[in-house]
Amino acid sequence: MQTTLAQYNETQSTDSFTLQNSKLLKVSLTGNTIQAKIGSMVAYQGDASFEHAGSGGMSRMLKKAVTGEGQDLMKISGTGEVFLADQAxxxxxxxxxxxKITVNGPNLLAFxxxxxWDIERVQGASSMMGGGLYNTSLKGTGWVAILSDGxxxxxxxxxxATYADAQAAITWSEGVTTALRTDFKMKNLIGKxxxxxxxxxxxxxxxxxxxxxxxRVSAGPTNGSGGGLGNLLGG
Incomplete structure (x- = not known):
């Protein structure tokens, strides 16, 4: 029987984080512990352990409760490989x-x-919108996997000069500062x-x-301030 399934063979790599394809992340667990969005595991091979990661302290727990920012995370460790994805x-x-990089919380898959990580408010947000906009900041050394809807x-x-919709801007690097801008001309043209x-x-x-x-990626009351220069690899 002839088959073309060989094109979907598992990707071989020595990196701990590897793109199996544009929609699927492969993580090598041997010697590594990661945090990932709860519900994102689609398959694994070997001996993997999954546990709720918690909020990482009272301060972050309170920030998550007040702002609605931040994902529910699971901690994954063990041996073998785990495959992660979210709605393709x-x-x-x-x-x-x-x-340091800053990520819109729902767009964070694993790290x-x-x-x-912490939760930060976008500069200038509270004066323009009730409660402001918040994002998740990540700082340190290692891999971060980001989701995009397309x-x-x-x-x-x-x-x-660079401007973007608050829910479309999904991550940005260190050295970038943010503010909110109201375009009254566009508001009059499009509607309130x-x-x-x-x-x-x-x-x-x-x-x-x-x-x-x-x-699709529901950002809720999110988006925050600046983040770190990384080696960005596209899917």
Whole structure:
């Protein structure tokens, strides 16, 4: 019997985080512990242990409760490989080295357990919107896996004034500062209920990754401040 299934053979790599394909992340657990979005495991081989990661302290627990930002995470350890995905969204890898990146919470799939995370408010948000907008910051050394609803665009913030919808801007690097901008002309043109009348403004040196969607990845009351320069690998 002839078959073309061989094209889907498991990807071989020495890296702890590898893209099996654009929708599926493969993580080698041997010698590694990771944190991942609860419910994202689709398969594993070997001996893997899954446990609730908790909030990592009272301060972060309170921030999650008040802001609605941050994912429910599970800690995965053991041997073998685990495969992670979320609703067939695109997966992208960022490797940070003592740096910080900022991620829209629902767009965070997994990261090395040694990377520290916190919840931060976008600069200028509280004065324009009740409660403000919040995102998840990650700092340290290791891999971070990011989700996007469709193929994103990577924008160089230093090259020109950069603006994006708050739910479409899914992650940005260290050296990038954020603010909220109200475009009254656009508001008059589109209507008061349009989200495009309020945009996130990005300045500084670094990049911002923007997905081609405001839907499916439900951001709730999210989006926060700047993050670290990484080696961005697309899916």
């Amino acid at each position: 969204q695109d997966v992208h890898l960022v490797y940070i080295e003592g740096e 090395d357990a040694d990377i520290d 193929p994103p665009v990577l924008l160089n913030v230093a090259s020109a 209920s349009s989200g495009e009348s309020v945009q996130m403004a990005f300045q500084g040196t670094g990049w911002v990754l923007v997905q081609p969607s405001e839907g």
